[in-house]
Amino acid sequence: GEDVEQSLFLSVREGDSSVINCTYTDSSSTYLYWYKQEPGAGLQLLTYIFSNMDMKQDQRLTVLLNKKDKHLSLRIADTQTGDSAIYFCAESALIKAAGNKLTFGGGTRVLVKP
Amino acid sequence: DVKVTQSSRYLVKRTGEKVFLECVQDMDHENMFWYRQDPGLGLRLIYFSYDVKMKEKGDIPEGYSVSREKKERFSLILESASTNQTSMYLCASSLGAGGGEQYFGPGTRLTVT
Numbered sequence: 243g244e245d246v247e248q249s250l251f252l253s254v255r256e257g258d259s260s261v262i263n264c265t266y267t268d269s270s271s272t273y274l275y276w277y278k279q280e281p282g283a284g285l286q287l288l289t290y291i292f293s294n295m296d297m298k299q300d301q302r303l304t305v306l307l308n309k310k311d312k313h314l315s316l317r318i319a320d321t322q323t324g325d326s327a328i329y330f331c332a333e334s335a336l337i338k339a340a341g342n343k344l345t346f347g348g349g350t351r352v353l354v355k356p
Numbered sequence: 357d358v359k360v361t362q363s364s365r366y367l368v369k370r371t372g373e374k375v376f377l378e379c380v381q382d383m384d385h386e387n388m389f390w391y392r393q394d395p396g397l398g399l400r401l402i403y404f405s406y407d408v409k410m411k412e413k414g415d416i417p418e419g420y421s422v423s424r425e426k427k428e429r430f431s432l433i434l435e436s437a438s439t440n441q442t443s444m445y446l447c448a449s450s451l452g453a454g455g456g457e458q459y460f461g462p463g464t465r466l467t468v469t
Binding site: 246248250275277282283284285286287290330342343344345346347348349 | 360389391396397398399400401404414446448450457458459460461462463
């Protein structure tokens with residue numbers, strides 16, 4: 243079955259770059275996602291990458307995908323205090339040709355220190 | 357603007373009670389999901405539905421059931437609540453086709469005493 247692993251915690255200084263890492267097991271995943279959860283809120287989609295891409299950049303966010311090693315990373319440039327949150331990576335699997343089911347990692351809690 | 361709403365933000369129930377958690381989406385999405393979130397375990401899928409009156413078990417369906425009578429509404433039912441079901445419950449929806457981006461509700465924090 244699918245399995246997604248992330249480190250539990252990351253501490254970073256304001257203005258530095260953050261890198262959150264994720265490994266997954268399902269090589270047939272078509273999309274890989276990064277979600278952000280702020281305290282007391284649901285999950286918000288940050289960005290995603292299609293499995294035939296190596297990199298995707300979206301403003302301060304850079305996603306790198308190493309399909310051979312099944313490794314996904316999210317880099318946040320110029321990290322701000324508002325970036326303090328839990329970040330989840332997720333891999334997708336097809337549900338009976340009716341859409342995709344996501345398997346989530348355990349989440350990485352990012353703490354940005356001023 | 358996309359919207360997924362859940363009936364309660366906080367809920368306290370007693371062991372053995374029947375509990376209903378309601379989720380409504382206004383995006384005409386085919387797929388709806390119920391997860392529970394526990395620290396360090398991420399989100400675990402309880403049940404999902406890809407059409408009205410259709411349901412599929414997720415990874416941890418034991419102790420739960422679901423109902424989807426209308427496209428926009430997906431209910432999670434705890435037939436007899438137990439303390440190990442104390443958790444944050446998140447509902448999500450997604451289009452039937454496409455990449456699978458899921459839109460989440462704000463969550464219901466359920467405490468079973």
